[in-house]
Amino acid sequence: MTRSGADLALLLLGGFRALADAGSAELADRGYDKIRPIHDFALRSILAGADTTAELARELGISKQAVIKTVGFLEAEGYVAVEADERDGRRRLYSLTDRGQALLRTGEQVFNELRDRWAQRIGAEQVEAVGDALADLGIRAPTHLDAAGWFSGSSSP
Amino acid sequence: MTRSGADLALLLLGGFRALADAGSAELADRGYDKIRPIHDFALRSILAGADTTAELARELGISKQAVIKTVGFLEAEGYVAVEADERDGRRRLYSLTDRGQALLRTGEQVFNELRDRWAQRIGAEQVEAVGDALADLGIRAPTHLDAAGWFSGSSSP
DNA sequence: TCGATACGTCAACCAGGTTGTCGTAACATG
DNA sequence: CATGTTACGACAACCTGGTTGACGTATCGA
Numbered sequence: 001m002t003r004s005g006a007d008l009a010l011l012l013l014g015g016f017r018a019l020a021d022a023g024s025a026e027l028a029d030r031g032y033d034k035i036r037p038i039h040d041f042a043l044r045s046i047l048a049g050a051d052t053t054a055e056l057a058r059e060l061g062i063s064k065q066a067v068i069k070t071v072g073f074l075e076a077e078g079y080v081a082v083e084a085d086e087r088d089g090r091r092r093l094y095s096l097t098d099r100g101q102a103l104l105r106t107g108e109q110v111f112n113e114l115r116d117r118w119a120q121r122i123g124a125e126q127v128e129a130v131g132d133a134l135a136d137l138g139i140r141a142p143t144h145l146d147a148a149g150w151f152s153g154s155s156s157p
Numbered sequence: 158m159t160r161s162g163a164d165l166a167l168l169l170l171g172g173f174r175a176l177a178d179a180g181s182a183e184l185a186d187r188g189y190d191k192i193r194p195i196h197d198f199a200l201r202s203i204l205a206g207a208d209t210t211a212e213l214a215r216e217l218g219i220s221k222q223a224v225i226k227t228v229g230f231l232e233a234e235g236y237v238a239v240e241a242d243e244r245d246g247r248r249r250l251y252s253l254t255d256r257g258q259a260l261l262r263t264g265e266q267v268f269n270e271l272r273d274r275w276a277q278r279i280g281a282e283q284v285e286a287v288g289d290a291l292a293d294l295g296i297r298a299p300t301h302l303d304a305a306g307w308f309s310g311s312s313s314p
Numbered sequence: 315t316c317g318a319t320a321c322g323t324c325a326a327c328c329a330g331g332t333t334g335t336c337g338t339a340a341c342a343t344g
Numbered sequence: 345c346a347t348g349t350t351a352c353g354a355c356a357a358c359c360t361g362g363t364t365g366a367c368g369t370a371t372c373g374a
């Protein structure tokens with residue numbers, strides 16, 4: 001085995017960072033500014049039905065307070081609409097605006113283009129092999145990308 | 158192409174996180190507590206000759222102040238020794254203690270074991286293929302793992 | 315009906331960075 | 345040499361993105 005385990009880990013991180021940075025830049029170019037992955041996660045979860053603060057908190061694995069701040073941003077930027085729940089006076093129901101849905105579509109497209117650009121350079125099979133290997137290892141997309149404290153002792157509280 | 162680009166990105170992140178979390182836990186088990194990747198980076202850079210604050214800051218891509226805090230932790234934990242520079246009164250020279258060197262060795266070993274465990278599960282060629290693909294794409298280990306603000310607009314200031 | 319539970323929010327805090335300022339040491343140059 | 349320029353290291357203050365704890369209120373269930 002030629003490559004050290006640490007190098008492998010850093011390559012994985014580097015790969016993600018390359019995609020994330022390029023995707024972020026591309027989204028900004030297309031008018032979606034200041035978007036971080038957590039925003040995409042949140043929008044996706046809302047679309048999938050997690051449309052209250054507590055539910056989003058559970059889904060995203062962050063605190064309710066963090067959800068309030070995040071959704072506050074998304075609302076201010078026009079991606080999310082908030083309305084009262086008729087049936088439960090405590091709840092505030094979140095939903096995606098047209099702009100929010102457009103962001104999700106654009107994001108998907110952008111990342112597919114980036115993946116295709118990789119495929120052009122090293123071959124589609126190679127790119128697929130990377131995803132297959134990780135999927136075979138049971139790696140699941142971390143819903144829970146706690147930016148701070150990656151390596152900081154406890155990983156899942 | 159079956160897998161979306163976004164999924165691929167998340168798999169890469171998930172792969173890194175899986176290694177990093179397992180490595181962190183394993184290191185903690187072996188008595189190296191509260192260690193984050195940046196600490197390993199810093200130790201490695203010191204060993205490679207970046208033995209002053211300013212030099213480390215350049216090497217790690219973070220501010221001098223952040224270096225001071227980081228090295229302060231490493232010194233307090235006994236991984237790094239600090240002494241005055243005879244020839245330049247401003248400088249403080251960093252060096253690795255025995256414990257610091259032991260941490261680096263242990264870390265390397267731990268991550269190699271994790272890689273081997275992956276290889277047992279999906280085959281060494283598959284694991285190697287992942288590294289090769291990323292390396293072929295010119296992915297470089299990010300020296301510069303700014304935990305905060307991954308996706309936050311500017312990636313490299 | 316009334317206690318237990320869940321929701322949403324606020325204020326306070328925390329970690330890990332950055333920026334700006336400063337004193338001081340070294341260096342270059344006229 | 346004398347001195348302006350540059351580099352180093354440290355401090356304080358601040359920023360960001362999260363957490364925790366307390367609280368008021370609404371709902372539910374026995």
